[in-house]
Structure formats: structure tokens, C-alpha cells
Amino acid sequence: MTRAWNFSAGPAMLPTAVMERIAEELPDTNGSGMSAMEMSHRGTAFQAIAQATEADLRDLLDVPDDYRVLFLQGGATALFATLPLNLANGSGRADYIHSGHWSGKAIAEARRYCRVNVAGDCEPRGFSRVPEAGEYRMDPAADYVHITPNETIHGLRFPELPETGGRPLVADYSSAILSEPLDVRDYGLIYAGAQKNIGPAGLCLVIVRDDLLTGAREDTPSLMDLRAQAQAGSMLNTPPTFAWYVAGLVFQWLKEQGGLAVMAERNRVKAGLLYQAIDDSDFYRNPVAAECRSLMNVPFFLADPQLEGRFKQEAAEAGLLNLGGHRAIGGLRASIYNAMPLEGVKALVGFMNDFERRYG
Amino acid sequence: MTRAWNFSAGPAMLPTAVMERIAEELPDTNGSGMSAMEMSHRGTAFQAIAQATEADLRDLLDVPDDYRVLFLQGGATALFATLPLNLANGSGRADYIHSGHWSGKAIAEARRYCRVNVAGDCEPRGFSRVPEAGEYRMDPAADYVHITPNETIHGLRFPELPETGGRPLVADYSSAILSEPLDVRDYGLIYAGAQKNIGPAGLCLVIVRDDLLTGAREDTPSLMDLRAQAQAGSMLNTPPTFAWYVAGLVFQWLKEQGGLAVMAERNRVKAGLLYQAIDDSDFYRNPVAAECRSLMNVPFFLADPQLEGRFKQEAAEAGLLNLGGHRAIGGLRASIYNAMPLEGVKALVGFMNDFERRYG
Numbered sequence: 001m002t003r004a005w006n007f008s009a010g011p012a013m014l015p016t017a018v019m020e021r022i023a024e025e026l027p028d029t030n031g032s033g034m035s036a037m038e039m040s041h042r043g044t045a046f047q048a049i050a051q052a053t054e055a056d057l058r059d060l061l062d063v064p065d066d067y068r069v070l071f072l073q074g075g076a077t078a079l080f081a082t083l084p085l086n087l088a089n090g091s092g093r094a095d096y097i098h099s100g101h102w103s104g105k106a107i108a109e110a111r112r113y114c115r116v117n118v119a120g121d122c123e124p125r126g127f128s129r130v131p132e133a134g135e136y137r138m139d140p141a142a143d144y145v146h147i148t149p150n151e152t153i154h155g156l157r158f159p160e161l162p163e164t165g166g167r168p169l170v171a172d173y174s175s176a177i178l179s180e181p182l183d184v185r186d187y188g189l190i191y192a193g194a195q196k197n198i199g200p201a202g203l204c205l206v207i208v209r210d211d212l213l214t215g216a217r218e219d220t221p222s223l224m225d226l227r228a229q230a231q232a233g234s235m236l237n238t239p240p241t242f243a244w245y246v247a248g249l250v251f252q253w254l255k256e257q258g259g260l261a262v263m264a265e266r267n268r269v270k271a272g273l274l275y276q277a278i279d280d281s282d283f284y285r286n287p288v289a290a291e292c293r294s295l296m297n298v299p300f301f302l303a304d305p306q307l308e309g310r311f312k313q314e315a316a317e318a319g320l321l322n323l324g325g326h327r328a329i330g331g332l333r334a335s336i337y338n339a340m341p342l343e344g345v346k347a348l349v350g351f352m353n354d355f356e357r358r359y360g
Numbered sequence: 361m362t363r364a365w366n367f368s369a370g371p372a373m374l375p376t377a378v379m380e381r382i383a384e385e386l387p388d389t390n391g392s393g394m395s396a397m398e399m400s401h402r403g404t405a406f407q408a409i410a411q412a413t414e415a416d417l418r419d420l421l422d423v424p425d426d427y428r429v430l431f432l433q434g435g436a437t438a439l440f441a442t443l444p445l446n447l448a449n450g451s452g453r454a455d456y457i458h459s460g461h462w463s464g465k466a467i468a469e470a471r472r473y474c475r476v477n478v479a480g481d482c483e484p485r486g487f488s489r490v491p492e493a494g495e496y497r498m499d500p501a502a503d504y505v506h507i508t509p510n511e512t513i514h515g516l517r518f519p520e521l522p523e524t525g526g527r528p529l530v531a532d533y534s535s536a537i538l539s540e541p542l543d544v545r546d547y548g549l550i551y552a553g554a555q556k557n558i559g560p561a562g563l564c565l566v567i568v569r570d571d572l573l574t575g576a577r578e579d580t581p582s583l584m585d586l587r588a589q590a591q592a593g594s595m596l597n598t599p600p601t602f603a604w605y606v607a608g609l610v611f612q613w614l615k616e617q618g619g620l621a622v623m624a625e626r627n628r629v630k631a632g633l634l635y636q637a638i639d640d641s642d643f644y645r646n647p648v649a650a651e652c653r654s655l656m657n658v659p660f661f662l663a664d665p666q667l668e669g670r671f672k673q674e675a676a677e678a679g680l681l682n683l684g685g686h687r688a689i690g691g692l693r694a695s696i697y698n699a700m701p702l703e704g705v706k707a708l709v710g711f712m713n714d715f716e717r718r719y720g
Contacts, residue, residue, distance in 0.1 A: 002388045002393060004392070008400040011399055011598065014398055022386060023387070026383045027380075034681070035379055037371060043368070073562060073600075078433070078583055201598045202563070203562070236437065237435045238435050240561055242602070322400050
């Protein structure tokens, strides 16, 4: 199996053990005579997969009984509309924290359906740190408070959650879900596009507290009605069955690794190694405040931006792929999700040191 | 490779050759060092797959240059809302032909966004035939005319298209796309959920004439804006990359088989064999008028409905899976898409004859 170190921000590397299992089970999954991708979503074979997948996720995140788990389509971007259509049904106002590119997208879409108060804005400081506790300007009548706990592009994370005064906290966890333990009870709703830490693109995981499922605005497309989806077991229409199945394999793999506390420790070691390499050098630079640095997405810049193209090309030749920064901010970026082993990060750090020696 | 004959209506059987190729390419697709499911959608490796997939589809269906091909999420059900949100922007009225369960669903969703005129209704005749030319009651000011050329549940197809007086014909081709040649120019927009004749669930194919991409209603969720999706090459957000890749393998397989004329001939032979077995017997029954019978979905009923459970159970034991009718109408149903070989249909007919001998 020829496998490169793939630092893509998403769709991203999956554990090689999961890839091998997919290949093995493709013609005939669980003795069904067909692949998971060929199963009727309403048949017993797929129902068993769907239920086991949800059960494993509930185990991993210790999801309380009064939270529903949904497996939807459209990625986090579909949720950007789904959230106000379902949750901004009191005052019609919502608090959003602007901490990077993706929360900016969430705000733009929410503005089409409700009144958004930007309760904290990290842009004036170049998205280099999240607001401190006293800096939030919340709207006490807002129906919910939205954060992006980990910003994939800016590599910024919330070291602690904002105080919401009892209003539901809604979090786009796309690039950090399952990277460390979290307390689901801190949130009213958690959502995450699958293509980073869960499985193939085309699946969006939602964990939502029962009491928030009060029904969507009348003009909401049926598929975006969270209450209806919960009532239908995420099967208002045919769900993305194969992505759901692969998510289940990833959840099993995470349990085999020892669960999220073990993954968190591994992720801290991986990220620590990479940030150390950056901080030890004047050749590389990461602008994010130490306590707000992402464990999953590590953007970095070269003192001489002219060298970026060469860096990417030589890295690719060395089997280190997809190290370009997002076109929104340029530079370089290494995404080091759960599936990236320490060995891959060591290979990257070795390359970085070597590149600096040659061009620094 | 232990493979059953899988008669599921969708997600459905895929060609075994395609399954083998997926397994082979999983760890390392096209020498990229990663699976198609791990590729960044904006990277050159996936862009090559995406473009080849579209080119092969254009080849197979001879798609004219002034039609865009989109690879979206949410299945046909997402399109049920997307259509009026994008196309009912003149009079705000639309003609729909009610020819079965799925056109009924399309109508219900469209009614939330525009005024629907049911221009033909097959329900009074138990969905046993489509309207004849003189029976349509079109609204000449309607912005478009919607049909479901093949009804998956009722097994009903349109032997010829209704006359629309120049208004765009919009067709939900989910269960018949690529089963035979069609003239794209007859349609303003064709859409199809992938999970029957294209690939894994979670992908919805759209073929739309340029001049219809005038922009969506203001309250349309961004992902449902067809013009914006066309401008973004179906990548307003991360598309379902793996499903897109598998669709590409299916398109390649169809070309290797000789294209859609060859598939159509095979499909006529397969369906003919099955309908013949039903018609030659008083034990089995299909209520659809001969000229309106689907080539893809063959519902049938037993003279004694009490025997249906036994039929399904014994069929499954014989490796003939998913023969239950949809819960909306009961009975039995065999879906025989492109991936079902003649051998599978012969096995089913053999079983049916045997079952009749034993219980008839």
C-alpha cells in the first residue's frame, strides 16, 4: 500500500486501517452479499450499521440521552442556513462570534434568515486570538450563540467557551470533533462536516438537544427541518449511506485506539512538535497566540513568501502532500487530524528543518 | 467475491467490476498516494477525476454545450425545493404531472414555494397508465412543466413526453437515467439521485440549460442556488467527492459496455423476461398498462397476498435480496437497473416459477 502523508484540510486522510477494512468489506459487508454502498437504507443490514455507528459515537462523546444524533447531507454549509431556520424562532436574533473564515461564512448565511449580532470579532487582531471573557458583547435576547471552536483556515481555537447566560451554544465542530473529549452538555447543538475527522465528504453530523427541536420556519426546505429529520431517524430521504458506514468504521477505530482522551494526548504531542519547529525558527512563523493555537490545523508562513511554491513542490516530491494554505489567506498549512500519525508529523518537521537549512 | 442478486430500488446494486476497481484503487488512486475519498476537492488529483467524470457523462448522454452538469447533494428531495426556488420566477406557477409516489412528493414540496397546477393525474386510475396526449390540462403561463419519467414505486414510465408548448420540461430521472438514450434537448432540466443507476447515495446529478440559470429566490439557502453552483463548478462547498468518483467509474463502465443503446437493449430484454413471467401466470400480477411499464422497476403482486412474506423470505434464502414492495403500496418489486445482469433476472424468474409451482 503506497500511502503519502496527506496534510489536506478536508477531504482529509483517513486511518489506513479503515481504508483496508473498507476494501476488504466492499464486495460483501457483514455477510450481506453486498457492499454497504449497495444496501437499502431501510433494510436490516444497513439499519444495523446505522445504529451501531450512532451507538459508538454516543460512547465516544458520552452523548446524553436527551440529545439526538443526526446524519445529514450538505456539509456544514447546509447547516449555516439550517441553524437560523430552526433556532432563530424566538426573538429572531442570534449571537455569532467571528473567529475566522468559516464563522464569517456562517454569519453571512445566517444574516439571510435572522438578525445577527457579532458578539465578538477576531478580525481586527488578524484572527490571532479569540476574545477574552470580558470582551464579548452578547445580545441577551438572542435565540442562540454560535461559535466555531476550531477555525480550519486560521488555525485558531477557543481555549475556553464563552458564557452564554443560559442560551444554547451552537458550535461548528467540523475540524475538531473527536480530536479530544468535550462535554456535550455545554452545547445546545454541535455540527460537523464529516470530511476532516469523521469520514468521506457528503455527511454532516448533528448532535442536538431535544428541547431545541421545536420545528423549522415554514419556508424551510423539508430536508433542513431538524425536528422532521430527528423524527425520521435522519432518513427523510435516502441518507449518504456509504459515508455513514465509513464514519462507523472510524468510530470503531477511535475506540480501538483507546477513545478521545488517548487521541487528545496524541494530538497534543503532534501539534506540539510542529509548533515547536515553527517557533524555534525565524524562517517559519505562526501568528496565533499560544493558548489559541489549533491542534488540528497549523498554518505557517515563510519569512520569504517567494519560497512557498518551492516548499510545496519539494514537500510533494518527498511524499508530503497538500501543504498549501487556503486561498483565502495563502501561506502554508498542515492539517493533522486524528488519522495523521506522529510519524507523518515527524516527517514534515524533518523536511521543514532540511528546507530551512537549504534555503534559510 | 460472494455477491447476492440485489433487487433493491436504491441504494442499489453497482456493477461488480466497479466494486473491484474501487477496492483496488482505495489505498492509492491514480498514483496519488491517497484514496479518492481523501483528496482535497480543489487539488489537481480530484479535479482530474471530476472533469473526466463530467466528460464521460457528456459523452454518454450527448449533452449539448449550452447545458451545465452539476454534482450536488441532498438527493432528488433537495431538488424538489430547489426547482421552484430557482425556476418558478416568472408567473410563480408550475405544471406538475402526478404519476406516482415521487411526483406526489415533488408536488407537495413545490406547493410550499409556488402555485402548482396538477396538469395530469394518474391516481384515479391507480397509477396504471400515464395521461394520453389530449388529457393534459396545462397552465400556459406556468414557468415549467415537471414530470417523473419513471416512477420507482409504481413502476410507471412515460412512453412519450407531454407537449409543453415551449416551456421547459423538468424531469426527475432518478430511477431511469442512463438506462437508455435520451435527447437532453427535450428538457430544460434533468435531475437524478445517484443511488439507483449512477453510484452511492448522497449525490444528485443535475443537467440544466444555461438560460434557466437566472438565479434563485432571495430566501434560497446558498447551496440550492443553481446559478451559484454552476458558477462554482458544483463546489460552493465540499462536494461528495467519493460518490462523484464512483459515478465516474460507473460512467466508464457504461462506455466499456458500449454505451446507452447497448444498455437499453439489455434492459428491454431483462424487463421483457420478467413481465413475461408475470403475464404468463395467474399467480403474479402487474397492474400497469403494457406501454407504460417501467424497464427499471417491476412491481408485482401475488394473487394471494398472504404468501408475500414467504416469497420474500425464500427468495432471500436463495440469494435474491430486497424484493419487498415499497411500504407505500406493498406487494413485491424487482428493481433491475443497469448493474443487474440478465443472469440475475433469470435467477429471479426461475425462483418465481418454482415458487408458483410449490404454492400456486
